[in-house]
Amino acid sequence: MTKFRVRGGMPLAMLSAAVATATVLAGCSTVTGGNDPKGAANRLTAAGTYAIESLDPHGAQGASTGTQFAGQAIFSRLVRPKPDGSLTGDLAKSWRANDDASEWTLTLREDATFSDGKPVTANDVVASFKRMMALDGPNAGNFPDYTMTATSGTEVVIKAPAPDAAIPGKLGLFYVIPADVKPDDTKFFDKPVGSGPFTVERYTPGEALVLVPNKKYWGKRAELGQVTIRNIPELSARLTALRTGEVDVVWGIPDDQLPALQGEKRLTVKTVPSTAVFTMWFNSSTRELADAKVRRALWQAVDFETIIKQLYPKTGTLADAPVAPVVLGHAAQSPVGHDPKAAQAALKAAGFDFSKKLRLQFANAEFRPFIQAVASDLAEIGVKVDALEKEQAVFTEDLLALKWDVNFQQLATPTFDAASNLGRLYTCAAKRNGYCDSKLDGLLAAAGSSTDEAERVKLYGRASEIIWRDAVGMFPMAVGIAYAWNGALEGFTPDPSGLPDFSTVKITGS
Amino acid sequence: MLARVPFAIVGLYLFVAVFGPLLITYDPVHTPLGDRLLSPGSMTSTGDTAWLGTDGLGRDILAQIVYGARTSVVIGAATVGLSCLVGVGLGAVAGYARGWLDAVLARVFDVLLAFPAILLAIVIAGAFERSVLVVVVALSATAWISFARVTRGVALSLRERAWVDAARVMGVRGRSILGRHVLPFTAGPVIALATLEFALVVLAEAGLSFLGIGLPSSAVSWGQTIANGKGYLESAWWISTLPGLTLSVLIINIGILGDQLTARYGRGRLDDRRTKTGDPL
Numbered sequence: 001m002t003k004f005r006v007r008g009g010m011p012l013a014m015l016s017a018a019v020a021t022a023t024v025l026a027g028c029s030t031v032t033g034g035n036d037p038k039g040a041a042n043r044l045t046a047a048g049t050y051a052i053e054s055l056d057p058h059g060a061q062g063a064s065t066g067t068q069f070a071g072q073a074i075f076s077r078l079v080r081p082k083p084d085g086s087l088t089g090d091l092a093k094s095w096r097a098n099d100d101a102s103e104w105t106l107t108l109r110e111d112a113t114f115s116d117g118k119p120v121t122a123n124d125v126v127a128s129f130k131r132m133m134a135l136d137g138p139n140a141g142n143f144p145d146y147t148m149t150a151t152s153g154t155e156v157v158i159k160a161p162a163p164d165a166a167i168p169g170k171l172g173l174f175y176v177i178p179a180d181v182k183p184d185d186t187k188f189f190d191k192p193v194g195s196g197p198f199t200v201e202r203y204t205p206g207e208a209l210v211l212v213p214n215k216k217y218w219g220k221r222a223e224l225g226q227v228t229i230r231n232i233p234e235l236s237a238r239l240t241a242l243r244t245g246e247v248d249v250v251w252g253i254p255d256d257q258l259p260a261l262q263g264e265k266r267l268t269v270k271t272v273p274s275t276a277v278f279t280m281w282f283n284s285s286t287r288e289l290a291d292a293k294v295r296r297a298l299w300q301a302v303d304f305e306t307i308i309k310q311l312y313p314k315t316g317t318l319a320d321a322p323v324a325p326v327v328l329g330h331a332a333q334s335p336v337g338h339d340p341k342a343a344q345a346a347l348k349a350a351g352f353d354f355s356k357k358l359r360l361q362f363a364n365a366e367f368r369p370f371i372q373a374v375a376s377d378l379a380e381i382g383v384k385v386d387a388l389e390k391e392q393a394v395f396t397e398d399l400l401a402l403k404w405d406v407n408f409q410q411l412a413t414p415t416f417d418a419a420s421n422l423g424r425l426y427t428c429a430a431k432r433n434g435y436c437d438s439k440l441d442g443l444l445a446a447a448g449s450s451t452d453e454a455e456r457v458k459l460y461g462r463a464s465e466i467i468w469r470d471a472v473g474m475f476p477m478a479v480g481i482a483y484a485w486n487g488a489l490e491g492f493t494p495d496p497s498g499l500p501d502f503s504t505v506k507i508t509g510s
Numbered sequence: 511m512l513a514r515v516p517f518a519i520v521g522l523y524l525f526v527a528v529f530g531p532l533l534i535t536y537d538p539v540h541t542p543l544g545d546r547l548l549s550p551g552s553m554t555s556t557g558d559t560a561w562l563g564t565d566g567l568g569r570d571i572l573a574q575i576v577y578g579a580r581t582s583v584v585i586g587a588a589t590v591g592l593s594c595l596v597g598v599g600l601g602a603v604a605g606y607a608r609g610w611l612d613a614v615l616a617r618v619f620d621v622l623l624a625f626p627a628i629l630l631a632i633v634i635a636g637a638f639e640r641s642v643l644v645v646v647v648a649l650s651a652t653a654w655i656s657f658a659r660v661t662r663g664v665a666l667s668l669r670e671r672a673w674v675d676a677a678r679v680m681g682v683r684g685r686s687i688l689g690r691h692v693l694p695f696t697a698g699p700v701i702a703l704a705t706l707e708f709a710l711v712v713l714a715e716a717g718l719s720f721l722g723i724g725l726p727s728s729a730v731s732w733g734q735t736i737a738n739g740k741g742y743l744e745s746a747w748w749i750s751t752l753p754g755l756t757l758s759v760l761i762i763n764i765g766i767l768g769d770q771l772t773a774r775y776g777r778g779r780l781d782d783r784r785t786k787t788g789d790p791l
Contacts, residue, residue: 260744368738
């Protein structure tokens with residue numbers, strides 16, 4: 001229980017040598033047998049952060065990282081975000097809104113086909129949308145009461161009940177499957193037919209997904225012969241597999257492990273800023289935290305700069321807004337400095353009850369050190385914190401029921417648009433953190449319905465200012481994702497959402 | 511002389527568990543991040559020496575081991591005490607009463623014995639809010655069965671002994687016979703078993719804490735410290751290794767001690783007596 005047996009020095013070195021040889025051979029085969037991407041050596045193995053539990057992008061697991069990752073390899077979307085956050089057409093050639101952005105018309109490309117050779121039509125798109133809404137999974141939550149209709153074989157119209165300029169961004173979470181797949185058809189996902197760059201060769205839920213290039217793919221065909229996505233839950237085992245060459249790409253690596261990997265010549269290590277921000281909402285509906293002065297004082301009491309420097313020196317940066325810099329609608333705010341004395345004085349002046357324990361809930365063991373460090377700083381000024389680590393399901397249930405005083409989440413914005421973060425979570429109607437401000441509601445509604453991007457950025461900036469000033473939560477850290485990959489891979493781009501695209505990757509011999 | 515070593519080592523652990531926290535101050539909530547991952551013997555920012563190093567949040571490992579010893583001993587003693595009370599009570603009644611009561615109770619013991627103990631503990635500890643009491647109850651849920659079985663066996667044999675017959679003939683009430691003439695003689699095997707159970711409970715508690723179930727995060731436990739060091743096995747081996755060694759040494763020594771006690775007071779001795787007197791067991 002206490003010790004891991006690591007392979008001895010010699011065998012490890014020999015193994016590395018063997019892997020290096022294999023890699024060189026792989027390179028040779030790519031060069032000489034370039035026309036045969038199914039060549040045995042032209043294979044890549046990756047170990048991501050989360051397991052792929054389901055391949056159904058419309059189902060209950062649809063928003064999980066694993067299913068999203070599989071979805072974008074196997075299926076196509078109408079619109080997808082590029083690694084820099086800007087949108088690009090996938091199945092849609094172009095898209096336009098009506099005047100108040102409540103109705104969007106998307107024109108589909110004609111050459112797209114599914115892996116079984118059938119063309120992708122507007123009918124498939126509409127049927128997929130209806131299936132997603134019928135299953136009512138987490139992605140359907142982005143489109144409450146929205147409808148989609150086909151106006152021709154290559155044109156679809158999506159109608160929103162209220163103006164929504166963020167629809168193209170949200171469509172990045174909507175995957176198209178053939179029209180004849182029923183909502184309860186689970187058999188289809190054993191060997192799904194999609195229009196993405198890869199098709200499924202073999203799939204074991206929670207363990208491994210083996211992908212091969214889709215021969216009928218309408219875009220540029222993937223270079224790799226085979227991509228295997230493995231789930232290695234234990235971090236040390238994952239990193240050992242990367243070192244020995246058993247896997248080629250690993251991401252989501254904690255900061256403390258990075259120096260050792262950076263020392264390895266064979267590996268490329270890179271950290272990219274993600275769309276996620278550590279978000280620590282205060283429950284403004286409780287008596288103790290209803291006062292903005294109290295919330296702000298608590299924020300002031302924590303030395304986030306030091307915590308980040310010590311715990312996340314490589315992947316963390318002090319956040320300057322409720323959303324990450326890569327997200328549309330990010331506007332830098334003035335930093336909340338660390339001043340425990342002022343914080344304590346402000347709490348006393350506001351009549352804060354120091355005898356009450358604040359319930360700080362969080363869901364994942366990887367955040368435990370961060371939470372403990374925050375609790376330590378709050379304890380310094382006499383604020384007692386009960387750090388409650390909960391199972392994911394319990395955490396979500398309590399989160400929605402507001403059964404907490406401070407809630408910690410690593411909140412990502414997968415659509416790269418503040419609408420799905422600020423616009424969705426901070427309104428009075430959302431009731432997500434007990435905070436309610438009519439002016440903020442007005443700003444968020446205006447930002448959501450404007451089609452002018454500059455105007456939206458400005459409005460979200462003003463909304464961020466209110467959220468920041470009133471300390472709806474603490475926004476300590478913008479999160480980066482650390483990737484490490486085998487230097488023999490070419491064309492690999494670390495993805496800010498933790499969903500790397502392997503269709504552009506090839507293995508070279510160098 | 512060598513036979514005394516386990517006594518001395520277990521005694522040392524008990525001494526540390528009782529008096530250690532009085533000598534060393536440790537606050538699990540306080541995290542001096544500047545001192546994180548210091549190797550054993552390093553100087554901390556406050557000028558103290560971290561004899562066994564510090565963990566990923568700058569907390570002293572020696573202090574965690576000392577405070578963890580207290581947690582282990584408290585939970586171990588409480589669980590064994592509770593299990594002993596329940597197990598010995600039910601076991602003695604079943605063994606002395608015989609008949610249908612014994613048949614029912616003995617089958618209950620057998621059925622419960624079929625449950626995997628650690629899984630049952632995980633389910634119970636996971637279902638309730640974390641606290642020391644929940645851990646004690648979760649671990650006692652299966653630990654009492656061994657006591658019940660041993661006590662029943664001993665009681666079955668004791669009830670046939672001459673002095674029990676004599677008491678019965680003199681009209682002493684069943685409850686008094688059980689209390690005065692049967693229970694005192696179960697003490698030997700029960701103590702031997704309690705020692706072995708103590709080791710298992712300490713190990714199970716560390717297992718639960720390692721999995722992050724049971725104890726609140728403000729409690730200090732060897733299992734938690736070992737789990738915290740899991741990610742640092744290569745770079746900071748001392749976080750997991752030292753509490754792990756501490757735990758192993760304790761378990762091994764209690765095991766040897768338990769064997770010695772069993773040899774002296776356990777079932778083996780009783781079996782010898784049985785063969786001499788011809789009593790059925």
